[in-house]
Amino acid sequence: MKFKIDNVSNYLKTNDIKPSYQRVKIFEYLIKHRNHPTVDMIYKELALEIPTLSKTTVYNTLKLFVEKNIVIVINIEDNETRYDADTSFHGHFKCRHCNEIYDFKVEMPFIKDLDGFEVNEYHFYLKGICKGCK
Amino acid sequence: MKFKIDNVSNYLKTNDIKPSYQRVKIFEYLIKHRNHPTVDMIYKELALEIPTLSKTTVYNTLKLFVEKNIVIVINIEDNETRYDADTSFHGHFKCRHCNEIYDFKVEMPFIKDLDGFEVNEYHFYLKGICKGCK
DNA sequence: GTATCTGCAAAACATTTGCAATTCT
DNA sequence: AGAATTGCAAATGTTTTGCAGATAC
Numbered sequence: 001m002k003f004k005i006d007n008v009s010n011y012l013k014t015n016d017i018k019p020s021y022q023r024v025k026i027f028e029y030l031i032k033h034r035n036h037p038t039v040d041m042i043y044k045e046l047a048l049e050i051p052t053l054s055k056t057t058v059y060n061t062l063k064l065f066v067e068k069n070i071v072i073v074i075n076i077e078d079n080e081t082r083y084d085a086d087t088s089f090h091g092h093f094k095c096r097h098c099n100e101i102y103d104f105k106v107e108m109p110f111i112k113d114l115d116g117f118e119v120n121e122y123h124f125y126l127k128g129i130c131k132g133c134k
Numbered sequence: 135m136k137f138k139i140d141n142v143s144n145y146l147k148t149n150d151i152k153p154s155y156q157r158v159k160i161f162e163y164l165i166k167h168r169n170h171p172t173v174d175m176i177y178k179e180l181a182l183e184i185p186t187l188s189k190t191t192v193y194n195t196l197k198l199f200v201e202k203n204i205v206i207v208i209n210i211e212d213n214e215t216r217y218d219a220d221t222s223f224h225g226h227f228k229c230r231h232c233n234e235i236y237d238f239k240v241e242m243p244f245i246k247d248l249d250g251f252e253v254n255e256y257h258f259y260l261k262g263i264c265k266g267c268k
Numbered sequence: 269g270t271a272t273c274t275g276c277a278a279a280a281c282a283t284t285t286g287c288a289a290t291t292c293t
Numbered sequence: 294a295g296a297a298t299t300g301c302a303a304a305t306g307t308t309t310t311g312c313a314g315a316t317a318c
Binding site for chain 2: 073075076077078081091093095096102103104105106107108109110111112113114115116117118119120121122123124125126127128129130131134
């Protein structure tokens with residue numbers, strides 16, 4: 001995990017994001033849980049302490065975080081978009097039994113056939129059964 | 135590319151799929167175009183020669199192909215599911231300018247942290263700008 | 269006081285479901 | 294005829310959009 005953020009508000013400012021109450025809470029959720037949540041997971045939990053929170057705000061905020069490159073999108077499943085505040089290169093494994101997503105370290109592989117291409121994003125996804133579910 | 139299929143009907147039979155007219159046409163589309171299409175792309179083109187074709191059939195058929203392991207799902211983008219009849223391990227690069235998806239060869243990387251996990255699916259996705267769009 | 273941000277309601281899409289009609293053997 | 298397949302229409306679920314009210318500087 002690349003980060004150790006003790007002041008979320010400052011971290012957002014550093015990345016050109018005005019730290020509203022909702023934005024701070026949403027980012028805190030991401031770095032506290034590190035569970036690669038869906039919009040719905042974030043919304044359901046934060047709505048408990050922020051009763052006025054709307055899903056639109058969660059969508060808006062995550063979109064902003066992605067634009068500012070402090071959050072990446074995980075498209076490991078076709079019916080749910082997940083988010084990760086760890087933007088360093090690492091792989092994601094999804095267990096199709098417990099649906100948990102695990103991070104794993106992986107060396108950047110050597111890529112053929114893409115001479116002259118400009119690559120900005122790398123995603124390495126695995127699926128299977130995790131140790132605990134076997 | 136792993137395959138050289140000269141008789142789609144037999145290929146489907148070999149994989150335990152009854153070769154209906156629609157199924158053969160859809161699989162032929164996949165191996166002829168090799169453009170990692172969305173459901174909509176397949177539907178729009180095939181509807182020209184099969185006026186009665188429905189999108190539901192395209193969805194049903196692709197789902198069946200995926201279950202029978204002759205087609206894989208590509209989730210490189212969160213708002214569109216794409217399909218590929220080449221089930222061998224290879225990477226996918228999406229150009230965010232022309233939206234084209236390119237195949238590329240890549241060595242299977244060495245994975246740490248997943249001892250005891252059973253891995254069944256591997257997906258390696260890159261995004262950026264392709265040679266032609268630079 | 270002006271910009272921005274939030275959140276409701278509606279709209280837009282992609283995908284799935286239920287079921288009746290069609291096709292195949 | 295019986296079983297499987299197709300395709301329409303409706304339902305579902307997720308994400309986006311438009312806009313009005315709230316908040317921040």
